[in-house]
Amino acid sequence: MSLPSYPQAQQAQIIRAHQRDLYHVSSLREQTESVLRSWLGTRWLTRWDREVDLLVKLAYYGVTTGRATQTLGEEYTDIWQYSASSQRAPPSSRIRASLVLLPTICAYSLGRLGNAFALRERLPWLGEVLKSLPTGLEVVSEINLAIFYLRGTYYDLLKRVFRIQHISSIPEDPHTRPPSYSLLGLLIIARLLYRLTTAVRTQAVNTTSASSLRGKEKARASPDSRETFLDDRPVSSFLGPENPEGEPATPAEDDERTMLDIVSIPDTVRASRNCTLCLEERTDSCSTECGHLFCWSCIVGWGREKAECPLCRQSLNLTRLLPIYNL
Template sequence: MVMAATQKRRLAFATAPTIIRANQKDSYYEKVVLLKQVTDAISVLKGSAFTHTHSQAIERLVKFIYLGVTTLVGARTLGEEYVDLHYVSRDGRRLPNLIRRLAFVLSYVGGPVLLKWFFAKLVQLTEIRSSESKGKHEGIGHLQAMKQKLLVSANKTVRCLEKVDWGDMLNLHLALFYFSGKYYQFSKRFFGLRYALGYRIDPRSRQAKGNYELLGLLIMTQLAIKYWLKLGGLIKDAETDGGNHDHDVEKGDFITKIPEALPDDDSDVLINLSNPKKLPYIKGSSRNCMLCLSPMKDPACAPCGHLFCWKCIFDWCKEREECPLCRSSLKEAQLLPLR
């Protein structure tokens, strides 16, 4: 009877529509209100060039500030207050302690950066070990040969991790949320932070989950089609090259053929004007971006004729649809990359 009474007193878990409304409210206050205020403050202290070149770090700082003054200290966010949500454990019988909340905040804010660092170090370590093993004389014993095979396997694993589309992994997690109504963020799933309603409801009048299951089904269908086509392309490529690539890997030539698992920020830059041979028709100080004040990377031209780094002007257009120099109308679709 005690267990039945406890079950009766337990608050009901929140459903997907309620959690999404809370998240939308939090996103507005975090990414529109707080981010703008912090960016303006940093611009006054460090200048606009600093804010544009460190935009991602500023966004992470804003996330930490917002969650630090709410979730971390045991308070509710504005979105959670808006729909009356409370954090509970996986079974809904306990409140998450400080360590669990701290782990969630740190992983949510710094998780992507930590993963990038980890895989970069993993690639570096496997390449160093492979170079050391390859540099030794060929009269190797059985143990050394086994070590070489393990290094080959490690590099193959890194190659597979490199090809993983982490955006698709997040979409898969989102689809699972639409089906079950649990854990909108992956960090909450990992640390077991669920939402419960802060008020009692009559189970007979409890609203259904809505049509969010349909959204989950659409995401799953999209991912299935995407990877079916990708698998077909891989099979076709394998039949074309006859497996020569794998043979080269077995020989130990993989060190120069595997790109880094998680590239640096500039690794995907096609044109860097710090190299005088790139776009030599752009002369002198005109090669510098007027937003970051550095040599332009992947220069883009606005309709008014002014040149900027592609990333700098693209980020600028997200906030203001005007040229930062002449204030003429400018939209993202009007930017012209120079080649």
């Protein structure tokens, strides 16, 4: 009596499983954010949104892949992970831990380090590397995806590195031909070639422009012309932090960007100055194009996630926010 052999998972099953996993992770994050928003407020959630996303992904993949069980997407399509280098045995504990930790922690670290303004000021070369690294990883992931569509194995780049494939518990039908996704792979390759050509042309134009600008600047540069002044104040002093929503909340009494005497305002009037996002008294007040007032840090954090006003859903352009000093 021979043991039953399971066929390789089809491309459609792997793609569908990945889509279902993304859906469940997104749904779990929305529910987590809803609970945290009601407990701790929108401002706290905006400041720690990356950490929340990290914990949600670690929790979802930790209790599934980390425990050598199917994810909800794999269970939906009835496929299982196995190690191609160990005769269809389940992945080892170290490989499972790598599959859970590497994609989540690396993405989180790149996001945090890429926004570290102080680090980029001290080490400009490191800032440029961190800025270009996500683009490089995106290109490598697209190349891996094109290979998957052409050959049908290793949908995820990390699984290609560790040689993790899928088997299906659904027997093959000899009378049915599985669908082919080779055309999608060719389209991805064509898009990558177009991006490469565009990047080379842009780099050539930028190099020519930079060399001409350097020549002009050397002709009229002086030691005292490094800083630009406006009314005897350097322009750099007007620039705020690059990540304002990550800054701690400022009490309304300490708001320096208002002409009002906050302390002398009656409590009934101050109650009407609350920001609808953080539910606290507005600081660094600004107005959107549709006329609604918010804290600067709150609306910037919101606008980076959704380009619409949180009240009227009109399109939101962060470059058109208007500072308000008397409301």
